Amino acid sequence: MRTIAIDAMGGEHAPEAIVKAVLQVKPELPQTRMVLFGDQNKLTELIPADQLDDRLAIVGTSEVILDEDEPVKAIRKKKDASMVVAANYVKAGKADALFSLGNTGALLASGIFIIGRIKGVSRPGLMPTLPTADGTGFNMIDVGANATSKPEFLVQWAEMANYYANSIRGIAKPRIALLNNGAESDKGDPLHQEVYQLLQESSLNFIGNIEGNELLEGKADVVVSDGFTGNAALKSIEGASGVILQLLKNSLLNNGIKAKLGALLAKDALSSLKKQFDTARYGGAVLLGIAAPVVKTHGRSTERPIYYTIKQVDKMLEEDLIEKFRSEFSK
Amino acid sequence: MRTIAIDAMGGEHAPEAIVKAVLQVKPELPQTRMVLFGDQNKLTELIPADQLDDRLAIVGTSEVILDEDEPVKAIRKKKDASMVVAANYVKAGKADALFSLGNTGALLASGIFIIGRIKGVSRPGLMPTLPTADGTGFNMIDVGANATSKPEFLVQWAEMANYYANSIRGIAKPRIALLNNGAESDKGDPLHQEVYQLLQESSLNFIGNIEGNELLEGKADVVVSDGFTGNAALKSIEGASGVILQLLKNSLLNNGIKAKLGALLAKDALSSLKKQFDTARYGGAVLLGIAAPVVKTHGRSTERPIYYTIKQVDKMLEEDLIEKFRSEFSK
Numbered sequence: 318m319r320t321i322a323i324d325a326m327g328g329e330h331a332p333e334a335i336v337k338a339v340l341q342v343k344p345e346l347p348q349t350r351m352v353l354f355g356d357q358n359k360l361t362e363l364i365p366a367d368q369l370d371d372r373l374a375i376v377g378t379s380e381v382i383l384d385e386d387e388p389v390k391a392i393r394k395k396k397d398a399s400m401v402v403a404a405n406y407v408k409a410g411k412a413d414a415l416f417s418l419g420n421t422g423a424l425l426a427s428g429i430f431i432i433g434r435i436k437g438v439s440r441p442g443l444m445p446t447l448p449t450a451d452g453t454g455f456n457m458i459d460v461g462a463n464a465t466s467k468p469e470f471l472v473q474w475a476e477m478a479n480y481y482a483n484s485i486r487g488i489a490k491p492r493i494a495l496l497n498n499g500a501e502s503d504k505g506d507p508l509h510q511e512v513y514q515l516l517q518e519s520s521l522n523f524i525g526n527i528e529g530n531e532l533l534e535g536k537a538d539v540v541v542s543d544g545f546t547g548n549a550a551l552k553s554i555e556g557a558s559g560v561i562l563q564l565l566k567n568s569l570l571n572n573g574i575k576a577k578l579g580a581l582l583a584k585d586a587l588s589s590l591k592k593q594f595d596t597a598r599y600g601g602a603v604l605l606g607i608a609a610p611v612v613k614t615h616g617r618s619t620e621r622p623i624y625y626t627i628k629q630v631d632k633m634l635e636e637d638l639i640e641k642f643r644s645e646f647s648k
Numbered sequence: 649m650r651t652i653a654i655d656a657m658g659g660e661h662a663p664e665a666i667v668k669a670v671l672q673v674k675p676e677l678p679q680t681r682m683v684l685f686g687d688q689n690k691l692t693e694l695i696p697a698d699q700l701d702d703r704l705a706i707v708g709t710s711e712v713i714l715d716e717d718e719p720v721k722a723i724r725k726k727k728d729a730s731m732v733v734a735a736n737y738v739k740a741g742k743a744d745a746l747f748s749l750g751n752t753g754a755l756l757a758s759g760i761f762i763i764g765r766i767k768g769v770s771r772p773g774l775m776p777t778l779p780t781a782d783g784t785g786f787n788m789i790d791v792g793a794n795a796t797s798k799p800e801f802l803v804q805w806a807e808m809a810n811y812y813a814n815s816i817r818g819i820a821k822p823r824i825a826l827l828n829n830g831a832e833s834d835k836g837d838p839l840h841q842e843v844y845q846l847l848q849e850s851s852l853n854f855i856g857n858i859e860g861n862e863l864l865e866g867k868a869d870v871v872v873s874d875g876f877t878g879n880a881a882l883k884s885i886e887g888a889s890g891v892i893l894q895l896l897k898n899s900l901l902n903n904g905i906k907a908k909l910g911a912l913l914a915k916d917a918l919s920s921l922k923k924q925f926d927t928a929r930y931g932g933a934v935l936l937g938i939a940a941p942v943v944k945t946h947g948r949s950t951e952r953p954i955y956y957t958i959k960q961v962d963k964m965l966e967e968d969l970i971e972k973f974r975s976e977f978s979k
Contacts, residue, residue: 450891450894450895461829464836464840465837465838496880498792498795498876498879504795505795505876506795506796506876507796509795509876528883529880529881529882529883529884529887530883530884530886530887531887532887532888533887534891545836545877546877546880548859548860549827549829549859549877549880549881549884550860550884552861552862553861553863553880553881553882553884553885553888554884554888555861556860556863556864556865557863557885557888557889557892558888558892560781560865561888561889563781564781564921565896565921568917568918568920569914569917569918571917572916575913575914575916576913576917578910578913579909579910579912579913579914580910581910582906582907582909582913583900583907583910583911583914584910585903585906586899586902586903586906586907586910586911587896587899589903590892590896590899
């Protein structure tokens with residue numbers, strides 16, 4: 318039986334939404350044990366006693382890492398934080414994967430400093446699955462685990478993401494692209510020019526450079542990027558989407574009765590748009606390169622995205638992704 | 649009298665849209681002479697003979713730089729291209745500013761290699777004005793003139809953009825922010841950490857780091873960025889906006905009669921949204937640091953954005969921005 322360690326105290330809707338998602342997903346994952354780390358009293362109150370069995374357990378913890386905490390300091394000082402205790406369970410082999418909605422930096426630090434890297438991986442990379450216009454989505458790595466990047470980091474990220482897209486998302490020959498400032502092979506700074514060459518020479522299905530404006534068009538299954546640029550691109554997409562949808566809502570609500578009636582009639586169409594851009598189904602962002610699956614979802618996630626993320630983590634364990642990385646990078 | 653050299657052959661709607669915009673703006677700029685560079689026959693046909701006077705002239709050219717042309721090669725080989733001849737007019741002092749809708753790389757190369765840098769400016773930076781949710785807009789520099797950047801480049805870009813925001817956009821004390829991967833002062837790679845310190849120590853109204861997701865929120869009047877990241881952020885915003893508006897259109901048109909009727913009723917509201925995000929009023933992207941205003945608008949621009957861009961170029965001449973840069977950077 319595989320075990321997922323779940324930080325039940327991270328995110329805006331903790332621990333309620335997390336517990337709900339766990340109870341919902343539990344019957345669907347008969348091979349999986351989930352351990353919730355957090356406030357013993359609250360969790361005991363939220364979870365029906367008959368649900369606590371060999372597949373669901375609580376580990377009481379007394380501290381919580383907050384979003385405003387400095388990540389590395391927090392995991393060192395808050396020894397009894399839900400996230401830290403959960404990470405130590407994974408390190409000790411008492412759990413196989415770590416999932417949290419909490420402080421991203423602290424989760425990265427927990428992965429890197431507590432659980433540790435896979436031997437042979439230079440630097441772990443953070444990889445979300447992002448939506449595309451055609452609804453298939455794509456993986457982007459790294460979106461901010463690293464402020465500075467070297468060519469070999471990007472090549473390893475491409476290799477790990479390729480495995481992920483293949484075994485978790487079921488894409489036969491994932492199309493790998495490099496986020497760059499133009500289409501031609503000589504574009505970019507020396508880092509990106511060198512990565513282009515290395516990817517070209519690799520056995521990956523490298524399709525060349527991709528630019529920011531093409532990201533959501535579904536041209537690539539995996540986009541590899543230095544962590545600094547990937548972070549800016551991801552956040553720019555989030556910001557632009559958020560602002561446009563907010564302005565859309567405002568303009569429909571504040572332009573008189575005709576617009577309001579129109580919005581009412583178009584409601585189903587608008588929510589179909591929202592669904593198309595809804596990233597819940599894609600699960601969370603994975604910190605690839607750590608000796609266990611370490612997965613993070615947005616702090617504001619509700620039950621549904623949490624449910625999908627647990628399934629995603631479980632799938633990573635089922636496919637034994639980490640073992641694949643180990644044998645690949647120990648060469 | 650000031651003179652603007654206009655490449656009449658660049659962009660999808662050239663030369664018609666350019667001529668229309670020129671004829672529309674001409675009565676509003678009595679102090680300004682415009683010279684159109686392009687196909688003599690076509691331009692003569694499009695411009696009423698009585699409009700050709702001491703404030704509007706045509707210079708016939710026989711070549712055009714295409715979007716697919718390699719920029720530096722193109723400006724060297726196509727000696728009689730409209731863009732190149734226009735740039736040479738500026739270099740020779742026969743015109744004071746260069747405006748084009750053509751190949752961005754070739755325009756940057758024309759600015760840098762034909763017209764030349766202002767003495768004391770290390771590297772020119774490309775600076776568009778982008779929309780914000782509150783409708784005021786902000787300037788971002790550099791968005792791709794430089795694949796690699798040094799700390800002093802970013803500080804000079806911040807200084808030039810500060811002047812621009814002040815004298816052209818009329819902002820008393822422009823709020824300057826640094827595009828980075830987090831809010832705290834120690835965020836980012838060594839380049840961004842150093843720029844943060846330099847901006848902190850400068851006399852600019854530096855408000856700290858800004859992240860990609862905050863760009864369109866109107867928190868800063870000027871966002872300074874290394875050229876590689878700025879390029880990715882700008883294109884990511886463009887891509888996300890484009891995809892969302894396209895999906896919105898599709899979902900309103902392909903979800904039956906109810907959605908269509910709703911869209912019809914909400915039409916005014918939706919076009920008010922479009923207007924709010926319409927960058928036409930903001931004019932084109934300026935290549936700051938060149939010895940004359942060099943301005944570019946999107947190749948797909950129609951008459952309206954071209955009209956506003958000519959006014960923007962004229963304002964830069966009226967305010968004698970280049971002279972301000974000269975005296976600042978010659979120190």
